[in-house]
Amino acid sequence: MEKWKVANLKPGMKFSKPVYFDGDNLFAPENVPLKEKDLKRLGKWGVEEVESDGALLSDEVPVDNETASNFFEQPFRSPEQQEIVAQYSGLVSRLKELHEQLRNGNGISSEISDSIVDGLLSLVEKRKNDILQFVLYGLHGEAGLVENSLNSVVLSSLVGKNLNMPKHKLLHLSTSALLHDVGMLRLPTEISEKKGALTKDELKVVRTHPIHSYKIITRELKYPEEVGLAALQHQERWDGNGYPRGLSGGSIIVPARIIAVVDSFEAMVSRRPYRSSMIGYTAMRHILSDNSRRFDPEILKVFIRTMGIYPIGSIVLLNNSCIARVIENNSEAPLKPKIKVMINEKGLEYTEDDGEVIDLFSNREFFIARAVDPKERAQKAEV
Structure with a gap:
């Protein structure tokens, strides 16, 4: 580099x-x-x-397009969508409560984490596309440990479902995804909350967090060993260059391999204090370029089938100059999702979100020319 x-x-x-x-x-x-x-x-x-x-x-200073991008953000406006926002906000509060218990070491119980996992799995079951768009668009605002943990449950559970995991295995996976980074709460705050660059010694401390997560999950919250192992191993790499134990390939359990992919993708699409989020398509391209270094290639294939090359909520430009939003993925044809037109070929904006719905798999006349960053100007783009 x-x-x-x-x-x-x-x-x-x-x-x-x-x-x-x-x-x-x-x-x-x-x-x-x-x-x-x-x-x-x-x-x-x-x-x-x-x-x-x-x-x-x-090296040109870009024009501020924040106002123009509001149309592309497509905030949740319907009563049903607002209900998801309210439920998610409630789960944020519950997880913050659990994190506070874990920091203080008082009154620790798995009751809160169980209720959070149940709530998220219910949302995924009933409103999969809406909750996925909510997560991928970052409509909850700038993400921290709490939001990242909740989002990881949503994404991991979808991958687990596509792997046909039995219910108890799916619960274990989702619980691991929720708690995989709780070990960060046990690190010195001068390191975990440091705003500047970490020293080598501080980085070594941060890399102990999976061990702390494992201990919290198995010893304090009393979850099964598999739940703890997935958290312990989620920073291991397929090629053996991860931590804390340098495991590789099949020695890493499947739930940990799933969380590794999800954790990386989620970090890319979430807004951070130090950078903006990537659009889903760009994040997916980075995941696809892994070449069996970090991720299990088979898990990666399932992740692609689950999310699509253009994840739900992605803004895309069609070959006829329409701008549309991806509303449903096709697991058998990741490049041909179902889309809803936002701006037609004449530049007409459907401000009430009532544009035409097109299935790109069955309608071969249209195809996606490229992904559009919501930060771009809200106007008809050129191919």
């Missing part, structure tokens, strides 16, 4: 490939302009260099 001095970077610069700092920490996705506030954060954290395999594409 080529290194770039942070001092030489300017707002508006874009790179043809993702930009990283301190190793594997993603700073900016490909083709996404750098922001002044993000560059200031790097300076504050003492980060002097970033790395990228890509080339510098632009």
Whole structure:
């Protein structure tokens, strides 16, 4: 990777490939302009260099499109969708309550985590597409440990369902996904909440969090061994270069392999304090480029069938210049989802979300030309 001095970077610069700092920490996705506030954060954290395999594409300051992008955000407006928002917010509060118990070591019980998992699995069962769009669009706002944990349950359970897991195995997987990072709560706050770059010694401490998660899950919350092992192994890599034990291949249990993929994807599509989220299509491309380094190739195939190349909620440009939103995936044809037109070929906006629904699998006249970032201007795009 080529290194770039942070001092030489300017707002508006874009790179043809993702930009990283301190190793594997993603700073900016490909083709996404750098922001002044993000560059200031790097300076504050003492980060002097970033790395990228890509080339510098632009040094022009981008136009602020936040207002124009509101149309593309398609906020949940119907009573049914607002109900999902309310239920999700309630689960956030419940998980925060559990995290507080775990921090203090008082009154710890699996009752809260069981109720959260049951609530999320019920939402997935009844309103799969809506809850998935809610998660992938980041409509809950900037994500932290609580939101990431809830989102991981949603995504992991969908993969588990496509693997035809029996109910008790699906419950174990979902519980592991909810609790896989609770070990972070047992790290010194000066490390877990540090805003700047971590030192090598601090990074070693952070890499102990799966061990803490395992102990919390099995010893304090009294869950079965498999639930704890999935959390213990979720940072292991298929090629053996993960942690904490350097396991590889089949020595990593299946639930941990699922959470590894989900955790990585979820981190890309969620908004973080130090960067914007990727669009689902871009995140999926990064996952697909793994080449059996981090992820089990077979689990990756199931994940693709589950999510589609263009995940639900993705904004896409069709070959006839219409702009549409993906509303349903086709597991047998990941490139041909069902879409709803948002802006037709004449530039007419369907502001009431009442555009035509097209199944791209059965209607071969249309196809997706490219994904559209919701941050782009809300106007008819050119192919």
